Amino acid sequence: MKAIPYGRQSIEKTDIDAVIETLQADFLTQGPKVKEFEEKFASYVGSKYAVAVSNATAGLHISVLALGLEPGDRVITTPITFAASANCIRYGGGEVWFADIDPNTYLLSIEHTKRLIESKPKGFFKGIIPVDFGGLPVNLQEFRDLANEHDLWVIEDACHAPGGYFVDSQNIKQNCGNGNFADVGIFSFHPVKHIACGEGGMITTNNKKIYDKLLSLRTHGITKENMSENHGGWFYEMKELGFNYRLTDIQSALGITQLAKNNVGVIRRNEIATKYKNAFEGKVKYQSLPPNTYNAHHLFVIEVNNRKGLYDYLRNENIYAQIHYIPVHTLPYYREIGYQDVDLSNAENYYAHCISLPMYPTLSDEEQVFVIEKVLSFIE
Template identity: 40%
Template sequence: MIPYGRHSIDADDIAAVVDVLQGDRLTDGPAVARFEAALGAVTGAPHVVACASGTAALHLAVLGLGLGPGDAVVVPSLTFVATANAATYVGATVRFADVDPDTGLMTPETLEQALARPGPGRPRAVFPVHLNGQVCDMAGLTAVAERHGLSVVEDACHALGGAAVLDGASVPVGAATASAAVCFSFHPVKTVAMGEGGAVTTRDGALADRLRRLRTHGISRDPGVFQEHALAFGADGAPTPWYYEMAEPGFNYRASDLHCALGASQLTKLETFLARRRSLAATLGQALAPLAPHVRPIPRGPTDADGWHLFVVLIDFEGLGRSRADVMAALAAAGIGTQVHYIPVHRQPYYRARDPDLHLPGAEAYYARCLSLPLFPAMADGDVDRVAAALREALQ
């Protein structure tokens, strides 16, 4: 079976994890700092906070911005549920934005439409999602956000290695030059795998400090912020070595040294991974060209500034007289794994109950046609021909 996505683990990745296992610290050790420094070098962000998952990263960002009841957060409906849930966790209202029907990306126009639509809560933040690895129009989105006084948090869980165009320059995703924070996932199907893991990048040092506290139960061991001086300091004025304080509740969202050692090793191969994904995507696109117009890859930007997490095609199932379920079953029988990314979140029962009449035609048109085909660095060139041939057969 060729899965739709798979991690690529080499001997050096295994050696990095074994080195931690043979060391003194399995968590809260030096591998975490090394991973954060490596991700900072890749993204250009001055502050990186590693955490347990992409979902934890999104939740930490919401907490760090102080969002809560009475606030509204704009989220595109075409995303994984975690983007919306992060706002829900803190009692904020999710306001769903529509997306471009061919790319699945939120646009400045659909953001404006979401903000103009009546709803509970005062809009305070927007979470653009770089779906499939393709980067949103950050210049346009931030211009809208600034007009409405919104904080911007990028959900870049698909987009490590991609780049945005800002003021005519290519800026790495994660640099956080157009946002308060950027959230990443290092799940095994992502370009860089940690097993489970995530990170938040930011240019705001105070926000980074708060995120570090929040990922560890809200606890700080910094004497400079201690409030209970009688407990914190001895008679000589020196801080007592065991002391810590919790100024606000946090979570156990730490990433272990095991995960971070693997992540740091994987980051050294990021450009190699991306180059292979781009090559495979170009070859697969050519192999599928004879199936047009009924099958076409989602349109991509004119440059290589794409994280290439997923290879998604838009299929006219209705015009072909085939159901998506039947096509996926036929592909599975041929040894080809596929997936659907994603069911529009506004159609999920929890959110549908809160806005039963919401209709987002772009998201629903994208969802009706999308199918994720295999794309990962370990694919052989022959696998591309096998995928294309199996899809042709499944659609006949």
């Protein structure tokens, strides 16, 4: 069997043609394709606004700044995520506080978050960054209610979940990143994600003030809004210290064609997940699916007792499973700044057993059967 990675991009002729067309056009960056991608992405998730950025980490960074994060502010997030979900708080001079995960969904636990918030005086925390881990949507209505009670903002890290949704208490489908409960949503266009642009990210929001702030921070804090007849077309003002976090037209052209295929890709991901579940039911623990929730399945994670043994065994069979993730609070940087003694037993227990199996739309039935057979032969 050829090498089977845990995830990979799918680039077709339509994607290649779109990039070539842009390469032959007038703009390679700061042109019309960026705006087109933003508008189509906002329409897809159901948000009012979308801001394309160079990567999701950049999106997280300027989002915490747009929401008013100041040095010393405290923000809660999950320890089971890529480091960027926490690092963005540090970029703004804030303090990261971790709440434990639910041991079955692997998502930030609303109960642990509530307990942490209520253990401190009101005003102690500034915001919450829940993560749609593996593609499974967080119930943001619950987090919004908690945030409103304590005057907190909410950033939805939806990097794993374009196409995912949950159904709220009014029986309304809430797409990941639609901005109805979170102040902003963040998406990633890394090659192993649903929508591959090489690198890239998108920020979504329904708040015009936040949107305008994001546009400014994305491009050096520069604006032309005060240009008048007294100035030529060259005129601009830098009103604040921003960054160069722009996405190119080349990447945006690819993003547009990739976005158009995402619904089909998510359906295929769920077909693969169903086959895994049918094969592993009663034998292997996997991420649970809450009622009225649609998992976009960036990952399919299982838990096993001998994780390192299975990891090595699969690699010997040309199956390149991966581990998602080392708990952020255990990474050397966070240990050294005081996180070595936190009690996050669910996260640490999860990490001791987790392994992500191949999950991507072009995974063939034959390849998946091979993966399943090898996993079962090892654990049995």
